[in-house]
Amino acid sequence: MNAEEMKRAAAARAAELVRDGMRLGLGTGSTARHFVAILGEKVRAGLKVVCVPTSEATRLQAEAEGIPLTTLDETPALDLTVDGADELDDSLRLIKGGGGALLREKIVAAASRRMVVIADGSKHVDVLGRFPLPIEVNPFGLRATQEAIAQVLAQRWPSAPLTLRRGGDGNPFVTDGGHFILDAALQRIEEPEALASDLVAIPGVVEHGLFLGLASGAVIATEAGLVELGELG
Numbered sequence: 532m533n534a535e536e537m538k539r540a541a542a543a544r545a546a547e548l549v550r551d552g553m554r555l556g557l558g559t560g561s562t563a564r565h566f567v568a569i570l571g572e573k574v575r576a577g578l579k580v581v582c583v584p585t586s587e588a589t590r591l592q593a594e595a596e597g598i599p600l601t602t603l604d605e606t607p608a609l610d611l612t613v614d615g616a617d618e619l620d621d622s623l624r625l626i627k628g629g630g631g632a633l634l635r636e637k638i639v640a641a642a643s644r645r646m647v648v649i650a651d652g653s654k655h656v657d658v659l660g661r662f663p664l665p666i667e668v669n670p671f672g673l674r675a676t677q678e679a680i681a682q683v684l685a686q687r688w689p690s691a692p693l694t695l696r697r698g699g700d701g702n703p704f705v706t707d708g709g710h711f712i713l714d715a716a717l718q719r720i721e722e723p724e725a726l727a728s729d730l731v732a733i734p735g736v737v738e739h740g741l742f743l744g745l746a747s748g749a750v751i752a753t754e755a756g757l758v759e760l761g762e763l764g
């Protein structure tokens with residue numbers, strides 16, 4: 532199986548968890564895209580669900596698939612969110628935000644009774660951190676916020692690069708919420724909980740890509756087949 536086939540296989544397994552009447556959160560990224568496509572097929576075949584997308588990109592795809600959409604204002608409690616991840620460990624701790632949707636992804640995951648991660652095997656790691664940690668910040672006071680983050684990071688990572696994410700046009704990448712993203716190349720995050728609480732204490736930090744205690748299960752597609760972690764049902 533190539534990488535796309537593995538992503539699709541994980542997405543197809545997660546789609547088996549969907550039941551009539553469910554309120555779903557729809558993730559963002561190339562793996563979640565497969566899930567939304569499969570869900571679209573099921574909706575066209577008669578499945579009844581309402582869904583909250585975690586990004587404008589996912590909203591557009593879901594609309595094109597004919598999937599009924601709602602908002603967290605109309606539907607503040609969801610049954611299940613299915614989303615990808617940039618990294619996950621055996622304890623279902625995640626790094627997310629490679630696609631820049633971490634804020635909405637975290638709000639939607641937190642509003643869901645269950646969050647199931649879908650990924651190919653390359654995302655499954657022993658220790659989080661090889662993937663640079665996205666940190667979403669308010670554009671106001673960017674430099675001051677960046678320096679405050681760098682000071683916090685320097686306590687454990689004396690020379691970790693902290694880079695303002697840019698789009699293809701060279702301008703700062705702007706999230707759906709109108710914020711910027713700083714990517715922290717930390718390599719190994721031994722204590723993600725401690726780092727998470729340090730980051731949220733910094734004014735100007737809107738959210739970070741550590742998803743801790745949010746995922747209830749995961750479907751990981753490998754060459755040897757599907758591996759399931761945690762609780763799917």
Ligand SMILES: O=C(CO)[C@H](O)[C@H](O)COP(=O)(O)O
Binds near residue numbers: 558560628636
């Ligand atoms: O967090 C995300 C977007 O903000 C994605 O879930 C993450 O980047 C994984 O994407 P992909 O499935 O394309 O590898």
